[in-house]
Structures are given as C-alpha cells and as structure tokens.
Amino acid sequence: MTELTGRHVATLFVAGFSIIIAVNAALAVNAVRSFPGLEVPNSYVASQSFQARREAQQALGWTAEASxxxxxxxxxxxxxxGRPAPAVDLSVHVGRPTEAKDDHDLTLVDGAARIDLAPGSWRVDIAATAPDGTAFQKAIVLTVAR
Structure with a gap:
C-alpha cells in the first residue's frame, strides 16, 4: 500500500473540485440554453395595467379548459x-414550460387539433378577443401520461 502524501491529497482535492466545477458549468449552460425568454419586454409597464385587464377578463365570465x-x-x-364563448379570434399555442424547441401554434377544428405530445408537462396558452374587444388569456398546464 502506498503512503498518502501531500501531493496525493492535493491531487484528490483538485480532482474533486474539478468535477464539481464541471458539473456546475454544464448545468448553467443547459439552463441558459433551455430558457425560453421573457414573457413581456418590460414587467413594470405590464404590471401597471394588469389589474384592469384581469377585472375585464373576469367580467366576461369565460372559462377555458384543455385536455x-x-x-x-x-x-x-x-x-x-356553459355555451361556446363568442371569441372574435382564438389562438392556441402549446409548448413545454421550460424550453421553446417543442412549441407549436395550433389551428383548432371544432375545438380540437391533432398533435402528438410526448409524455410530460406541457403549457397550453389560449388567447382570444371578446366581441367588445376585451382580451382573454389563459395558460393551462397539461400533463401527458406515459
């Protein structure tokens, strides 16, 4: 058996921290690559009208569901x-909550669209406009079973 010297301890120390730094760097690079970006360009400006838009949307009484x-x-x-909402325009966007590479804009036919979704968590973004011009937005988290 070899004697444990200061050189061996230093080598183990450097090797251990090198592994930790490499894993942290890999995780940081992957996190930055998979971040889909900002929801709004300026969150402060968007927050100024949030309450008014929320109240107008709630006054519509519309509900959105996805399956x-x-x-x-x-x-x-x-x-x-419980009747179909009289949306002037309706757009549906589906994608992963954490990355943009699997995102799709869908065209609905009779309230449905053909799409193959892999198992896991998906986000369905629904946007519509009421006949009076009130905007409606809803984000639904959908889990597809294996």
Whole structure:
C-alpha cells in the first residue's frame, strides 16, 4: 500500500473540485440554453395595467379548459352559462414550460387539433378577443401520461 502524501491529497482535492466545477458549468449552460425568454419586454409597464385587464377578463365570465387524449388536444372556451364563448379570434399555442424547441401554434377544428405530445408537462396558452374587444388569456398546464 502506498503512503498518502501531500501531493496525493492535493491531487484528490483538485480532482474533486474539478468535477464539481464541471458539473456546475454544464448545468448553467443547459439552463441558459433551455430558457425560453421573457414573457413581456418590460414587467413594470405590464404590471401597471394588469389589474384592469384581469377585472375585464373576469367580467366576461369565460372559462377555458384543455385536455389531451390519443393524439388530440381539445380546447373548450365557454361562457358562464356553459355555451361556446363568442371569441372574435382564438389562438392556441402549446409548448413545454421550460424550453421553446417543442412549441407549436395550433389551428383548432371544432375545438380540437391533432398533435402528438410526448409524455410530460406541457403549457397550453389560449388567447382570444371578446366581441367588445376585451382580451382573454389563459395558460393551462397539461400533463401527458406515459
């Protein structure tokens, strides 16, 4: 058996910290690469009208739901009475919550779109406009089972 010298301890110390630094660098690079970006260009400016937009959206009484089954994403936008909401324009965007590479803008036909979603967590962003011009936005987190 070899005697443990100061040189061996220094080598183990440098090797151990090199592994830690390499793993931290790899995680930091991956985190920066997968970040989809900002939600709004200036959060302070967006916050100034948030409450008014929220109250206007709630006054519509609309609800949005999304479900996924066997390659079909269904989206339902309904009024407080349960009827289809009279949206002037409706856009649906689906993607992973943490990265933009799997994002898709969808065109709905009878409230559904054909799309293959891999297992895991997905975010469905629904945007519509009411006939009076009130904006409606909803983000739904959808989990696709394995």
């Amino acid at each position: 996924y089954d066997a390659g079909s994403l269904s989206v339902a936008l309904t009024t407080a009475e």
